[in-house]
Amino acid sequence: MESPVTSIRAWCGLLLLATMVRLVLGWYLPLSPDEAYYWVWTHAPAAGYLDHPPMVALWIGAGSALFGDGGAGIRWIGTGATALSTVFLARAIQDFRPATQQAPPGGAAAVRGVALLQATLAIGVNAVVMTPDTPLLFFMTVLLWALGRLMVTHRARWWLVAGVALGLAFDSKYTAVLPGAGMAGWLLFHGAGRAWLRRPAPWLAAGLFLLVISPVLWWNATHHWASLLRQGGRVGDWQAGRAMQFVGELVGGQAGLATPGIFLFFAGGMAWMLRNARRVPACGLLLWMVLVPTVVFVVHALGDRVQANWPVILYPMLAVAAAQLAWKWWKGAVVLGAVLCGLIFVQAAFEPLPLSAHTDVALRQMGGWPQLAAQVDAIAMQDDFVTACDYGTASELALYMPQRTVVGIEARWALFNLPHAIRGEGIMVCNPRRTFDPQFFAQVSRVGTLRRHGRIRDAEMLDVYRVRMADTLPDDLQPDIAVLSRPVMGSRE
Structure with missing residues (x-):
């Protein structure tokens, strides 16, 4: 015993x-x-x-x-x-x-x-x-x-x-x-x-x-x-x-x-x-x-x-x-x-079971974010910012794209002590099931689709837009824009 x-x-x-x-x-x-x-x-x-x-x-x-x-x-x-x-x-x-x-x-x-x-x-x-x-x-x-x-x-x-x-x-x-x-x-x-x-x-x-x-x-x-x-x-x-x-x-x-x-x-x-x-x-x-x-x-x-x-x-x-x-x-x-x-x-x-993203929570939540960030970086021009329709995707891109300015556009960001101004053009990625407020943009044009992919199966499809920020915004909308990350010195080299 x-x-x-x-x-x-x-x-x-x-x-x-x-x-x-x-x-x-x-x-x-x-x-x-x-x-x-x-x-x-x-x-x-x-x-x-x-x-x-x-x-x-x-x-x-x-x-x-x-x-x-x-x-x-x-x-x-x-x-x-x-x-x-x-x-x-x-x-x-x-x-x-x-x-x-x-x-x-x-x-x-x-x-x-x-x-x-x-x-x-x-x-x-x-x-x-x-x-x-x-x-x-x-x-x-x-x-x-x-x-x-x-x-x-x-x-x-x-x-x-x-x-x-x-x-x-x-x-x-x-x-x-x-x-x-x-x-x-x-x-x-x-x-x-x-x-x-x-x-x-x-x-x-x-x-x-x-x-x-x-x-x-x-x-x-x-x-x-x-x-x-x-x-x-x-x-x-x-x-x-x-x-x-x-x-x-x-x-x-x-x-x-x-x-x-x-x-x-x-x-x-x-x-x-x-x-x-x-x-x-x-x-x-x-x-x-x-x-x-x-x-x-x-x-x-x-x-x-x-x-x-x-x-x-x-x-x-x-x-x-x-x-x-x-x-x-x-x-x-x-x-x-x-x-x-x-x-x-x-x-x-390792995704050994052939589960869809709907069933596989790990795939849906964690699959393919670094690779998606690399795809977005390849599409964006050198001085473009990057944004997304939801806070989770925007945060993932900010984490995996230290070489880019990544922006969040959502009401929740008004409560954060972050820079709340951005100008110029950029790339926006959106799950087709999500919507965005067109008031933030002077121009929006869809340019394609990206696939967030796990090791074996797709996690989600994302629409890609080229956007230009509106020159002026109502006072109540400006705080909803937040700069989540900016390029680290030397990261573009």
Whole structure:
């Protein structure tokens, strides 16, 4: 029988191997439009952006400063943080084990919980592709570590660490407020939580949380609350007639992102929390942190679609709970998850299956961007600028064409601290399904079609236009033009 120490060492070795594979994939795979868009953010430093808080831009900026603007530079911090998060999660699992339960050794539970989380598709993808979920999930594990320490030691200082960690999670993605609201619910409605409210530590933690998120709130306040309204406005839609469809998509999407076996473990962990929440304060805290976001997502699904990645914020808490289940088939669930992750990345890298871009998300998102940039560069004249009909394509061209002036023309760019003036002629590329505002141009003429092509199959067809900017624009349209990149000195040589 394998000793616990040997088992832990073996799983650490597997985690190290997985991290190395993820680093190689991050270097090899082209960047997605959203990653290129977040890279553009690094050229316009701010305390907030239309789509998300700034943490993803800070991580990308730090990574690219060290290793350049390719996939390795932009993604490596996220991959490293995902590996580091296992340390925080493992300690949280050990601390959250209720003292009254006849649980297996803490090391075994920690290995199980870490392996279950790392084998989900959601974590596997976010360990390679840089998204706001990447720093969000990291800081959520730091938060759980601090709360686990609090449950074990009862030392007030861990509230302060938790307040900072929750603030940094919010600075990554606004959904961090949901488990934070769950923490507040535990403080108000659980006996152990109410006891803490008579002490200053939770109040100081709330103050630290507000201090950490204050730059994001300030940016929103000075930009008409654009980002918070954009994200909060998602709850305003209501299509009750499609409620069953949306709820089914929510459950099915999570079964897919978690992978089926791990999804069952997460469900079992939820049941474990429900059974122990009243008598074990740590279980009650975890349950509140999971229930509040779950209720929000389910209520949203009664009238509108819940994006598959939104509930991923629950996964670290669910992994802590699932780790307490000594079900013998947990290794099978981990292997299935790892195999599914591997198949997805093999498809992304080599396209062995004849899937269309409609079915193959990796092809649709990442295929052929460097080659497209080279095609556009060959068409454009020396002094032409380059633009596109959508922010994702424009950002990709800015990333892969440092030798060109690349321009974004879209209302979102008005909120960026970028140059907002461009004159002359250029090349514009557009997916035929997208439209553009002719007011920006004095002349538009279609000159051909380009093919964005993966290793084997087409990702999309793009119309190509020669355009000349309008000499004058209405005051409300001028800020919608933004220069995303300019030629680097000597890059035209």
